[in-house]
Amino acid sequence: MSNISIGRLRGGYCVYWDDPETGKRKRYQLAARTRAQAEAEGRDRFLKETIAPVGATIEQIWQAYIGHLGTKPTATTMRHTGKAVLPEFGSLRPDQITINDCRAYTAKRLGAGRKVGTVHTELGHLRSALKWAAKIRLIDHAPYIEQPPKPDSDVRPLSDKQITALLDGCGAPHIRLAVILLLATGARVGAILDLTWSRVDFDRGVIDLRLPDGVTRKGRAVVPMNRMARSALQTAAQVRVTDHVVEWGGNRVKSIRKGYASALTRANLSDVNIHQIRHTVAVRMLTAGQPIEAVAQYLGHSNTAITYRTYARFMPEHLANAAAILEFDRFTELKRTS
Known part of the structure; x- marks a missing residue:
C-alpha cells in the first residue's frame, strides 16, 4: 500500500x-x-x-481486503470473482445485504449457466471480506451471507485403460512429463508447474511440492519418487534449460490446458478434467488398502476430515462391518440349530 x-x-x-x-x-x-x-x-x-464505518461499501471493502491479502493467491482469484460479485453488491453497505439478496444472486448466476461450486466460491469470497472488515472494526458486524450448499466432489477415477490411453495421447514431452508427475504424486496441476529442480532430490528419492515461501492457498506435500516418476525426471533432467521441471522451448510452462485437451482428443476421452487424475491417485491408494491418514498426507490435506468426506466411500469394505451387525436372520438360524 x-x-x-x-x-x-x-x-x-x-x-x-x-x-x-x-x-x-x-x-x-x-x-x-x-x-x-x-x-x-x-x-x-x-x-x-x-473509510467511514457507516459509509463503507462492499466495493471499498472488497478492494481493501484484496490489498490486505497482498500476494496471496486468493487476492488474484478475488479480482476475477469480483467481476461477478461487485456489479450486484458493490454499491451496497454491509448492513443492507439480506439473505434474499444472496438467494437472488445465486438464482441469477445459476440461471446464467454457472456451476453451484462457482457461486459458492463467489459468495464465500464476499463472506470472507466482510468477516475481515468486522475483525479490524472497519464495520460493526458482518452480515450473514448465505451460500448454496457446496457440491460433492466429482470423483470419477480413471481406469487402467483410460490412463494408458491418456499417456499415449500426450504428444509433447512436457505434457507427458506433467501427466506422469500428476499420476505419481497426486498433486494439483499448479504444484507440478511450480516444481523446480532444486526440490527434486534423486539421492533421497523425494519430490518436495511445497513452495519455499509457503505462499499457497492449498496444501502441498513431500512425496516419495516412484519408479515411473524417477525415470521421467531423469530423462527430463538431461535436457533441462530452466529451473522449472516442466518447461517447453526454453521457458517455464504456466499452463498445460491446451496440451492436455489435445491429449484427451488423441486418447478419445471426453469429460475427463485434469483434477480427476488427483482423484484417481487417492482412490487407487485407498482401494489398495492404504490408511486414509496416509492418503491425506500424500495429497497435502491438512485435515483428514477432507479426505474422509471426499473418498471414504472408496475404502475397501467401507461400512461392511457395520452392515454385518444388522444381519438379524442369524438369530433365527441359531435357534434352528440349537
Whole structure:
C-alpha cells in the first residue's frame, strides 16, 4: 500500500500518511513488534481511519481486503470473482445485504449457466471480506451471507485403460512429463508447474511440492519418487534449460490446458478434467488398502476430515462391518440349530 509508511516511535512501530484533504500528517502507534507485523497492522489502521464505518461499501471493502491479502493467491482469484460479485453488491453497505439478496444472486448466476461450486466460491469470497472488515472494526458486524450448499466432489477415477490411453495421447514431452508427475504424486496441476529442480532430490528419492515461501492457498506435500516418476525426471533432467521441471522451448510452462485437451482428443476421452487424475491417485491408494491418514498426507490435506468426506466411500469394505451387525436372520438360524 503505497500511501502509507512504517516508522519507529517510542521503541516500537508506527504508521503514518499525509491526509489528502488537510495536507497534515497522521501518525498512529502500532502494537506490532516486528516489521512484517507492522506492515499488516498499518494497512488495517489506515483503512479503519480513512473509510467511514457507516459509509463503507462492499466495493471499498472488497478492494481493501484484496490489498490486505497482498500476494496471496486468493487476492488474484478475488479480482476475477469480483467481476461477478461487485456489479450486484458493490454499491451496497454491509448492513443492507439480506439473505434474499444472496438467494437472488445465486438464482441469477445459476440461471446464467454457472456451476453451484462457482457461486459458492463467489459468495464465500464476499463472506470472507466482510468477516475481515468486522475483525479490524472497519464495520460493526458482518452480515450473514448465505451460500448454496457446496457440491460433492466429482470423483470419477480413471481406469487402467483410460490412463494408458491418456499417456499415449500426450504428444509433447512436457505434457507427458506433467501427466506422469500428476499420476505419481497426486498433486494439483499448479504444484507440478511450480516444481523446480532444486526440490527434486534423486539421492533421497523425494519430490518436495511445497513452495519455499509457503505462499499457497492449498496444501502441498513431500512425496516419495516412484519408479515411473524417477525415470521421467531423469530423462527430463538431461535436457533441462530452466529451473522449472516442466518447461517447453526454453521457458517455464504456466499452463498445460491446451496440451492436455489435445491429449484427451488423441486418447478419445471426453469429460475427463485434469483434477480427476488427483482423484484417481487417492482412490487407487485407498482401494489398495492404504490408511486414509496416509492418503491425506500424500495429497497435502491438512485435515483428514477432507479426505474422509471426499473418498471414504472408496475404502475397501467401507461400512461392511457395520452392515454385518444388522444381519438379524442369524438369530433365527441359531435357534434352528440349537
